[in-house]
Amino acid sequence: MEWEVVIGLEIHAQLATNTKIFSGASTAYGAEPNTQACAVDLGLPGVLPVLNQEAVKMAIKFGLAIDAEMAEKSIFARKNYFYPDLPKGYQISQFEHPIVGKGKLTIEMEDGTERVIGITRAHLEEDAGKSMHGNFQGQTGVDLNRAGTPLLEIVSDPDMRSAKEAVAYMKKIHILVQYLEICDGNMQEGSFRCDSNVSVRPKGQKELGTRAELKNINSFRNVERAINIEIERQIELIEDGGTVVQETRLYDADKNETRSMRSKEEANDYRYFPDPDLLPIVLEQEMIEQIRASLPELPNTKRDRFVTDMNLSVYDASVLTSSRLLADYFETALVASDKQNPKLCANWIITQLLGALNKAGLDISASPISAEQLGGLLLRINDNTISGKIGKQIFDDLWSDEGQDTDSIIEAKGLKQVTDSSAIEAMIDEVITNNPDQVEQYRSGKEQLLGFFVGQIMKASKGKANPAQVNDLLKSKLAG
Ligand code: ADP
């Protein structure tokens, strides 16, 4: 039997507001437990929530970026359930009337194919507190600092057909919210989280199979692994004559297995009802248009611009726009190198810089070489002061902080490229005189020996001879 996999994701993005969604308490991460939850976050009697405008603006930004229908009027609802990290006994969320309606997002797979994924809705809600296991023997601590942090829950259609597609979609949303500067995307700190709904059905069948929901998996890699192991489990179960039950399952990364956490609640278990303490959100067209005008250039538009205006390959442009910081780095470095050679700039960033950052386990934001410094280096390669090879030495010096900028390193180490053709000719003559056998072989047709001569001359010049000049002069000398 051939099976088709069906996946829908619910992504929770913490919105990057300074204060909570309904109170003035700080949202900063990492404070002493229970120092940033105020009476509103705790739902103490006699207090009223006041909606944070910034959170609304951020939701609108997201909606515009995914071409969504924006709700003229959306409503906050209480989702009632009991849990120690939810002292109010209900979570303020949106249910029937979310602020962001139907939208879509195009994802690209590694092989270059594109797919459009439907987004069902995105709604505003408040985060709950956190249960802390492990700090207290036999007991569970509760930290309510997170309670009331604004979340945008982004619900996809069940449109993904493999774990790889699900991860591509999740990454795309991750990039997008950071471009929009509405979420810091920090997965370790839980700013960006994902629940995966997974089901299988016989290929060709119209109805969806029963799904399991995999909760709170905190890395892209684990999302992929968890989905794949869950697919395997469901197929095996059905093929053995069993049935999948709708439930919430927990992924255990150490054992690479999913296990049942609880049976799935139905919406009616939550007794949703409109929150009587909050007015509906009414969006004025004027405000939407203002926000639309303030949107930054979005990743795909930036990628396409890099391809058309700068002649970069689609691959290079995609890598460079995979984060806003990286794209900014590229553009700043390019300006610092007098905008002379976008392709060279892209190559240096993708191969040299990202390679070195990857090796050092660093993010672009922590790059030891600034975009201006790299641009200064490229400037000297472009104007032939140094060769690419010397450029790599200087790159290492800049990286290890052995010099502030390329020009002072060139000066201090005497790395200036030799472009004086009489000096280069003298070196060539010497190499020719010292290697009569190779010269004869070359002249009788063994042209691959050219590389040998180039190597000798570069060695003699300590890498400083201009390679293009060496090539030209050498060829004409060898031709006799
Ligand atoms: P709930 O809010 O109860 O979790 P929803 O109907 O809102 O349920 O769906 C949540 C997510 O589950 C959505 O992303 C949706 O696309 C996905 N989903 C729904 N049915 C299935 C299914 N049979 N298989 C896979 N994903 C599904």
Ligand code: MG
């Ligand atoms: Mg759900």
